[in-house]
Amino acid sequence: MxxxxxxxxxxxxxxxxxxxxxxxxxxxxxxxxxxxxxxxxTRRHPGAGTKPPDFTLRSLTGETVSLESLGGRPVVLAFWAPWCGVCGAESSNLSQLQRLAGDSARVVSIAVAYDSEADVQRFVDNHAVDYPVLLGDDALQRAWRVDSFPTVFFLSPDGRIQRSAVGYTTLAGLSWRWWL
Missing domain, CATH: 1.20.5 (Single alpha-helices involved in coiled-coils or other helix-helix interfaces)
Structure with a gap:
């Protein structure tokens, strides 16, 4: 046995x-x-280590924000559209990332592909967006080579692109890419 x-x-x-x-x-x-x-x-996005296309945009709160003014610390820059359901799902992850990062990084979003500012404001209200929202346009979308939503760029403190991601990204995915 x-x-x-x-x-x-x-x-x-x-x-x-x-x-x-x-x-x-x-x-x-x-x-x-x-x-x-x-x-x-992300094959068409500006490459890692490159200077991204510059911008000066108006925020939903009426402030003028330039890319240069965001420098000095890492930036998570999210492009989205108000009609994008996946963007709505990802917005809470961006909010949580901003809370986790505190003052060590900035989370900023750029609304593009919208019909009216009211559409953007409705999205912000419906999804409790608590990070700055800038109002972009088609030219900026083309300059950054954004053709899908959401698209997130991770910028170094000196303003260079480190990496990018397309589509829904979890809080863990955002954090991992930010801390790399």
């Missing part, structure tokens, strides 16, 4: 190790696919 039990136990251990190997290979494959899709989605 003990010999059969020992063989069964060895077989069980082999199967368990193979299961972990399969899970590891599956997770590695998912990570590779995720990174490939991310790279493909």
């Amino acid at each position: 003990s010999g059969a039990w020992a063989r069964a136990r060895v077989a069980w251990e082999r199967a368990r190790r193979r299961r972990w190997v399969r899970w590891g290979v599956d997770l590695l494959l998912v990570a590779v696919v995720f990174l490939a899709v991310s790279a493909w989605q």
Whole structure:
């Protein structure tokens, strides 16, 4: 009986190790696919280390904000459209990131592809947006090569692009990209 039990136990251990190997290979494959899709989605964006297109925009509160005025600390710059449902889902993640970052970084968003300022204000009110919202236009959208929403750029303290992301990004994804 003990010999059969020992063989069964060895077989069980082999199967368990193979299961972990399969899970590891599956997770590695998912990570590779995720990174490939991310790279493909951001292939047209200004490259890492480049100076981004400059802007001076009016905020929803009436202030004038320039890209240069945001320098000195990291900036998370989110492009969105009021009609974009995914942008609404991501807005709470941006708010949470701003609370987590405190004074060590800025979260700023730029509304583009909107019909009226009232549409932007309605989005801000409906989604409890608590970070600055700037009013962009088609020319700015083209200059930054934004063709999907939401699109988020991560800028270094000296104002250079570090990385970008397209589509819904979780709080963990935003934090990871910001802290890198």
